[in-house]
Amino acid sequence: MPIGAEAAVARDRSAAETRQDAAFRTMLFAAAALVLIVLGAAALSMLWGGRLAFQTFGWRFIVSDDWDAVGRHFGAFVPIYGTLATSAIAMIIAIPVSFGIALFLTEIAPGWLQAPIAAAIELLAGIPSIIYGMWGLFSFVPFMSDHVLPWVDRHLGALPWIGALFRGPPLGIGMLTAGIVLGIMVIPFISSVMRDVFRTVPASLKESAYALGSTTWEVVWKVVLPYTRSAVVGGIFLGLGRALGETMAVTFVLGNAHQLSASLLAPGNSIAATIANEFTEADSDIYLSSLIALGFLLFVVTLIVLAIARLMLRNLARREGR
Template sequence: MADMAVDSTGLQAAAGPYDRARALSAFKLSDSAFYWTTRACAISVLLILGGIIISLMVGAWPALREFGFSFLTTARWAPANDPPVLGALGPIYGTLVTSVIAMVIAIPVGLGIAIFLTELCPMWLRRPIGLAIELLAGIPSIIYGMWGFFVLGPFLANHFQPAMIALFDGVPVLGTIFAGPPSYLSLFNASLILAIMVLPFITAISVDVFKTVPPVLKEAAYGVGCTTWEVVRKVVIPYTRVGVIGGIMLALGRALGETMAVTFIIGNSFRISGSIFGPGTTISAAIASEFAESDGLHQSGLILLGLLLFILTFIVLAAARLLLLRLELKAGK
């Protein structure tokens, strides 16, 4: 047995250096392949992004050269004129107004749902509500548009809008914002659809970050006599504000770029109206409704609209990153 052990040890000793070298070589090769594969994937994202930017700039250059800065300040859109008159002010206005109204509606509702699910909801009810939120996130945007056109639009025009018009009639500023006549297709209808569409993003992300709050912090707050509202306001929200703001900015990015649902119910009018019950358009809706029939300078103008939407989204995301960075630095101090 000792001889066998010696022989075995000798064989292992003889074979060990060779096997170890081969194993190290294989590990090094696989690690190098993994490194370059992941690096290529990361670089491909930059290449794709750069390609999109370059193609947008090339396609938009004729319109940019023709109209210059006036493209941003002109509200008229008349591609059939000779020469064409193209202005992006109407779509930019519609994009900003619908997104702002949608976020004003969706943020408190989404945070309220998230707080209810994590702090107040009975266990037997959490799963159905969570499933409903997931289903809202999975519904295609064209379904939202069809529902808004056939159901929500008529309901708002027949019931909600007349009441709001009568309520604010003659009130300075608000009377203009809520001016009539009622319409199935309006900025407000599109905003409400956008609010419903981005609601699952805000809620789902907020629920996830609220669950990361250490229970000991909430228990300590309850222990000194805080109410549930005080625990949420002074413990949960401050602890998770970075994640909550990140979810809100993700939802805002979705609202800025939504196309099909908005195209169905916004009215696709390039004019600027002081009333949110009037028709309008957004950058994405304008591109979707006219791109198939466009050519020449008209098509270049639509591509320039796409470039503006890209820049607008980039500015929003960059501002969000700067805000999150400031919050992280402040929390670190």
């Protein structure tokens, strides 16, 4: 083939590859833009749907604990407080348990035991949330009411400063029970992330630490956790995001009461539970708008949590010199 013909073929091939590369980049950009468009459209639609509530009540909608469907006075403070309180209880329970499960599977458990436990964790992660809610209502609530909450009220309720958190009638349903059920539900997600992250630690680092005489605890604390700190924080916030938006598991055991109480034993409400329970009962524009506004507030709370997670991960990466 003449040299000129070879050059023409090469130019044509280069032009075709350039067009293919441009088309591929355009597809990737469109996929990324679609995520932002859907996210923005969801936020704007909820904001638009809740505009009547925000215009009518203003900032009082966020700070007021009044929720009167008959008098058409609505405030989001009780659902916001219930959402944050149950999620906090869930994370207090889920984080240490998930750490223990992940570290046991990666550092201590023999090979023949790792697979069954990992399969059980994945099975728990796949159980629908309504099953957790039904189990909580029919099995866990009676157990809490008969055996746990009376002891909590009698012993922890008498403590100074924090006694008010654990004082109240042992109804079984309430924020403490909902938080525990929610914690059990998010444990599989957090522990799975932590297990996969801990497995990324090079074996040479751990073997070197053991060779220097380090104990298992020292290897975990001084080698495994520093190496995986950023990813562990990301997994924790992933579980927190799941807890904030959970609906059915919380709805069954929270009590669905629009009342503000310092006691964790008292019934309460959450944003997701309020929307699920009352959306079909909204018989006025302001009622419906208030429920949609609650959805927008849940969106904002989740966005703030994820933003905090990103900032923490960035700071951790900066400290690690990445």
